[in-house]
Amino acid sequence: MIGQRENVSGAHFAFTDRWGGVSAAPYEELNLGGAVGDDAAAVTTNRELAAKSLGLDPGRVVWMNQVHGADVAVVDGPWGSTADIPSVDAIVTTGRGLALAVLTADCVPVLLADPVAGVAAAAHAGRPGMVAGVVPAAVKAMIELGADPARIVARTGPTVCGSCYEVPEAMRADVAAVEPTAYAETSWGTSSVDVSAGVHSQLERLGVHDREQSPVCTLESRDHFSYRRDRATGRLAGYVWLD
Ligand SMILES: [Zn+2]
DSSP states (O other), X not given: OEEEEEEETTEEEEEEOSOXXXXXXXXXXXXXXXXXXXXXXXXXXXXHHHHHHXXXXXXXXXXXXXXXXXXXXXXXXXXXXXGXXXXXXXXXXXXXXXXXXXXXXXXXXXXXXXXXXXXXXXXXXXXXXXXXXXXXXXXXXXXXXXXXXXXXXXXXXXXXXXXXXXXXXXXXXXXXXXXXGGEEEOTTSOEEEOHHHHHHHHHHHTTOOEXXXXXXXXXXXXXXXXXXXXXXXXXXXXXXXXX
8 A cells, every 4th residue: 555654854755556445457456546547436445545544634635637747836725626626747835734646657756845844745757747847846836935955855756767668769868968867778778768867866956965766666566557567557646744
């Protein structure tokens, strides 16, 4: 259910794995994504199960309508209705006890928090979002709310690794022109990108030094959903919240 969990000075970070939910194949078991073709009631149950295991009120978890962009929304409570969920790839809050959630199945889930200022953010950084700068945009929004990059704790979750994420050479060149550290090669010797490396370079340049990266590669791990491996599959979630 919860593959990784950490509490840093009252800032909580958690990433799910695919087990412990009620979804049927090919979304088994803990699919948390509402737009992947799974039964809506199963997704609701899964979100309740995951929240409960984290000690969270499922009604106090804020989700996004992720679109591979770089827009950020500041939130101070749950959205009123599904129609109110904005199309953004990062959300930021100063609300205590309000959990921000990001859905992924290969893309990089990025969780950020400054426990001293009481500012948290969740961002969805796939290849396009990383290139577009969604993570720097989230950090900028945090700073505007009082966060200090030197105090920001950053955790990135399970993602397809640079040894697996094959792309055409021209695409690798385009990505590396923006973030040189994202230049990678697959384990079979073809061109690839390492999106997580690019995200961490962006954070490093912004002065965010307290960073950790999940060692899990979603494509290699059968305990995680991978869109590139399975196409029709579920979504993992990353959660961040402040006491
Ligand atoms: Zn891999």
